Amino acid sequence: MTSAAAPPAQGAPAGSEAEGSGSARDLLLAAASAVMREGDLVDISLSELSLRSGLNSALVKYYFGNKAGLLTALLDRDMAEIVRSVDALVAKDDMLPQDKLRRHISRCIDTYYRYPYLNRLLMRLVRDSDEAEAQRIADKYLRPLSRAYDQLIGEGVRSGVFRPIDPQLFYFTMSGAADRFFSARLVLRHCFGQDSLTEELRDRYREHTVDLIMAGILAH
Amino acid sequence: MTSAAAPPAQGAPAGSEAEGSGSARDLLLAAASAVMREGDLVDISLSELSLRSGLNSALVKYYFGNKAGLLTALLDRDMAEIVRSVDALVAKDDMLPQDKLRRHISRCIDTYYRYPYLNRLLMRLVRDSDEAEAQRIADKYLRPLSRAYDQLIGEGVRSGVFRPIDPQLFYFTMSGAADRFFSARLVLRHCFGQDSLTEELRDRYREHTVDLIMAGILAH
Numbered sequence: 001m002t003s004a005a006a007p008p009a010q011g012a013p014a015g016s017e018a019e020g021s022g023s024a025r026d027l028l029l030a031a032a033s034a035v036m037r038e039g040d041l042v043d044i045s046l047s048e049l050s051l052r053s054g055l056n057s058a059l060v061k062y063y064f065g066n067k068a069g070l071l072t073a074l075l076d077r078d079m080a081e082i083v084r085s086v087d088a089l090v091a092k093d094d095m096l097p098q099d100k101l102r103r104h105i106s107r108c109i110d111t112y113y114r115y116p117y118l119n120r121l122l123m124r125l126v127r128d129s130d131e132a133e134a135q136r137i138a139d140k141y142l143r144p145l146s147r148a149y150d151q152l153i154g155e156g157v158r159s160g161v162f163r164p165i166d167p168q169l170f171y172f173t174m175s176g177a178a179d180r181f182f183s184a185r186l187v188l189r190h191c192f193g194q195d196s197l198t199e200e201l202r203d204r205y206r207e208h209t210v211d212l213i214m215a216g217i218l219a220h
Numbered sequence: 221m222t223s224a225a226a227p228p229a230q231g232a233p234a235g236s237e238a239e240g241s242g243s244a245r246d247l248l249l250a251a252a253s254a255v256m257r258e259g260d261l262v263d264i265s266l267s268e269l270s271l272r273s274g275l276n277s278a279l280v281k282y283y284f285g286n287k288a289g290l291l292t293a294l295l296d297r298d299m300a301e302i303v304r305s306v307d308a309l310v311a312k313d314d315m316l317p318q319d320k321l322r323r324h325i326s327r328c329i330d331t332y333y334r335y336p337y338l339n340r341l342l343m344r345l346v347r348d349s350d351e352a353e354a355q356r357i358a359d360k361y362l363r364p365l366s367r368a369y370d371q372l373i374g375e376g377v378r379s380g381v382f383r384p385i386d387p388q389l390f391y392f393t394m395s396g397a398a399d400r401f402f403s404a405r406l407v408l409r410h411c412f413g414q415d416s417l418t419e420e421l422r423d424r425y426r427e428h429t430v431d432l433i434m435a436g437i438l439a440h
Contacts, residue, residue, distance in 0.1 A: 040347055123403040126410065127260055138410030146411045168412060169428040172404065176396035178380070183343040184392065190358030190364045192388060210388040212391065215383070216436030 025063045027053050028076050036117045041181045042124050044070070068129075072137075075125055077116045078143050082108065086148040097156030098218060104152065105213055108178040109206040113197065116181035126200070147172055163219050170217075177209050242273045245283045249294050260374065262344050263288070264314050288349075292357075295345055298335045299361050302328065305358045308367040318377030318438060324372065325433055328398040329426040336401035366391055376437070384440050390437075397429050 009135035022030070032044045046067065050057040060087075064070040085107055089100045112118055122141060126134045148169040156162035181197055186195040225350055243252070252264045253272035266287065270277040284290040309320045332338055342361060346354045369387040376382035401417055408414040408421075 012439075042276070088330040089417055109291070121404055123260070126406045127403065134406075136409060138406075142407055142411050162245070163431075166424070166428060167223060169425055171407070171427070172425065173397060173432060176398075176400045177393060178396075179399070180396045181241075181349065181429065186346045186354075186358075187362055187366075191362050205389055207394070208386060211384070211394060212433070212436035214436075216432035216434075217402070220228040 020208040024055055024059055025073075027055060028059060028063065028070065029077055031055075032070060032074055033078070033115060033117075036121075037115065039043070040081060040116070040185065042120045067202050068125075069123060072125060075118075075121050075137070075141075078118055079122060082118075083109055083141060083148075086145065086152070090148050090151045097152065097161050098214065100152055100157065100213055101217070102210055105177075105210045106173070106206055108174060108211055109202065112181050113119045113199075113202040116179075116184070116197075119175050119179045120182060149174075153217075160219060162217050165217055173213070177213065180205070244275055245293075247275060248279060248283065248290065249297055251275075252290060252294055253298070253335060253337075256341075257335065258337070258352055260405065262337050262340045278302070283299075288345075291341060292345060295338075295341050295357070295361075298338050299329070299342060302331055302338075302362045303361060306365065306372070310368050310371045317372065317379060317381050318434065320372055320432055321376065321382075321437070322430055325397075325430050326426055328394060329422065329429055332401050333397040333419075333422040336399075336404070338393050338418075339399045340402060369394075373437075379440060382437050386439055393433070397433065400425070 028049060033051050035044050035048055035052055036042060044067065046057040046060055048068075049055075049060065060067065060070055065072055087213055089095070089104055098127050100155065100216075120184075122137070126137050126142070128145075129137065138210055146168070149171050153162060153167040156166055181202075185195065185197060236330055248269065252268050255264055255272055256262060264287065266277040266280055269280065269290075284293055308326055309315070309324055309384075312320065312430040314368065328422075342357070346357050349357065349375075366388070369391050373382060373385055373390050377384055387434055398431070401422075404421075405415065405417060
């Protein structure tokens with residue numbers, strides 16, 4: 001299958017409302033993202049995707065080969081942003097380690113609010129792919145993050161601004177803190193009488209997490 | 221179905237090695253737990269369970285009704301321990317809030333090392349159950365934890381030992397920190413050349429997490 005071929009004509013509902021917001025490929029990714037975000041799932045049925053996007057599910061085969069290909073493309077769409085952002089932060093020579101880390105934590109919370117399934121999707125694809133594909137995904141996303149944490153945390157530890165924190169363990173701390181919006185609605189509904197992820201909750205949780213981690217990591 | 225009836229005779233392999241370590245019901249739960257821990261999954265196939273436990277999978281129907289019943293029984297087995305432990309801590313009159321919290325964090329890390337699927341299993345059962353069953357599970361596990369955090373954190377905040385931390389948000393922080401052993405092997409394998417969860421990693425991560433959260437929450 002080559003992406004140079006034209007998409008099957010019956011797949012694209014001409015003049016649909018959704019069509020204005022992007023290509024059919026983008027629309028399928030956006031629909032998959034919305035379904036997984038709203039359902040606290042790391043999976044998608046092709047029929048639901050078709051219903052949600054207004055597009056023929058044959059387009060999944062055309063653009064992504066199969067469902068696994070769609071999930072991988074969604075990971076690429078959402079995860080590349082985090083890796084780019086942390087690499088850019090690490091490269092800044094005129095910024096203090098504590099300011100870099102503060103900004104990184106904020107951005108992670110904001111990204112996971114938009115894509116709560118992100119860490120689970122990454123781990124699912126690493127777990128369920130064959131060895132070569134799993135290593136490709138790990139090399140593209142896990143290792144760059146791990147290297148960036150070595151630098152980001154290491155820089156602060158060496159300069160004495162941070163306590164001696166293990167960057168490898170900090171990776172787990174950060175991904176755990178960010179991963180919380182997934183299923184959070186269930187806790188909110190059953191314990192606190194709320195029923196949705198709001199921007200107000202995101203902002204409170206961002207502030208809470210930045211405060212707690214920074215206080216936890218700063219020397220003195 | 222009543223648990224007073226005798227189990228189907230063909231289900232229990234007489235004199236099997238596994239039989240010595242508990243009842244068939246306990247063995248099924250232990251096998252399900254091991255499969256989910258080793259596979260980083262929150263699901264189990266009956267054939268795998270049968271293979272692993274050496275027991276006839278008809279026993280699942282006998283003891284648990286169906287797979288969902290087995291998963292609920294596993295949640296009950298593993299989650300009750302956390303709720304009991306945190307309630308006992310909260311009730312101690314002669315212990316400082318910071319000592320209670322330190323011990324709670326330690327225990328959470330140890331419990332999730334043994335049962336890395338625990339939070340995900342809880343959320344899966346709340347998500348996939350009908351409304352009444354979801355509320356029952358939430359009332360049994362989510363609300364008691366939420367109430368315990370209100371007291372545990374609130375006590376420290378009121379006495380000025382803790383910074384003003386929102387107990388509701390702290391619940392997310394704590395569950396996120398503890399939830400990290402799930403899939404951790406995948407990160408370890410692909411980034412750090414390790415291939416298993418070791419007690420040494422558990423101990424390092426416990427120390428890291430206790431240090432970071434306590435430093436993050438203590439006033440000054």
